[in-house]
Amino acid sequence: MSPVPLPDGELAWLQQLPLPYTNGEVLARLIAETDWREETVLVYGKRHLQPRLSAWYGEAGYRYSGLSLAPAPLTPLLETLRGAVQDVTGHHFNSVLLNYYRNGQDSMGMHADDEASLGPAPVIASLSFGATRTFILRHKRSKQTLKMDLSDGSLLLMSGGTQIHWLHGINKTAKPVGPRVNLTFRKII
Numbered sequence: 051m052s053p054v055p056l057p058d059g060e061l062a063w064l065q066q067l068p069l070p071y072t073n074g075e076v077l078a079r080l081i082a083e084t085d086w087r088e089e090t091v092l093v094y095g096k097r098h099l100q101p102r103l104s105a106w107y108g109e110a111g112y113r114y115s116g117l118s119l120a121p122a123p124l125t126p127l128l129e130t131l132r133g134a135v136q137d138v139t140g141h142h143f144n145s146v147l148l149n150y151y152r153n154g155q156d157s158m159g160m161h162a163d164d165e166a167s168l169g170p171a172p173v174i175a176s177l178s179f180g181a182t183r184t185f186i187l188r189h190k191r192s193k194q195t196l197k198m199d200l201s202d203g204s205l206l207l208m209s210g211g212t213q214i215h216w217l218h219g220i221n222k223t224a225k226p227v228g229p230r231v232n233l234t235f236r237k238i239i
């Protein structure tokens with residue numbers, strides 16, 4: 051992986067994760083085989099439908115924004131992807147959050163993956179398939195903003211202080227974009 055300079059954080063990038071399937075095959079299977087949910091989240095005490103579909107697979111359950119995601123074993127395809135991600139990053143992951151952005155109107159608000167269950171310096175590997183979407187990073191204090199195009203088959207590793215000092219998210223876009231599935235491999239401690 052190639053390091054990407056980031057003040058107060060650590061990023062590394064790989065254009066194409068080596069896989070035994072084409073990116074198109076993986077995207078089609080992820081869309082078809084995943085137990086997708088349309089979750090509601092609590093924001094300031096109000097329930098909202100998330101503008102995307104999501105699914106959680108891993109040995110442990112997961113809690114965030116008032117959501118409680120039950121543990122579920124990784125599917126054979128997810129095991130293959132996890133193995134490939136572990137090989138290139140050298141990190142072990144025991145769970146994965148999948149997000150399905152059906153079109154340009156699906157998005158993810160600015161946030162940090164800083165739940166206590168991820169430990170003091172979370173290591174998160176973000177694997178993308180399908181349409182290229184712009185990943186926005188914004189420094190919490192300086193407001194410095196960085197944009198990265200997360201393309202089909204790419205892997206972005208976030209570690210060090212990235213979740214402590216930066217927020218990240220995916221904006222909606224008016225451009226016609228096809229479906230995208232992102233997988234964030236995580237280690238629940």
Ligand SMILES: O=C(O)CCC(=O)C(=O)O
Nearest residue numbers: 147149163185220232234
């Ligand atoms: O879709 C993406 O690239 C971002 C996903 C993300 O930040 C998350 O799952 O926490």
Ligand SMILES: [Mn+2]
Nearest residue numbers: 161162163218
């Ligand atoms: Mn995130």
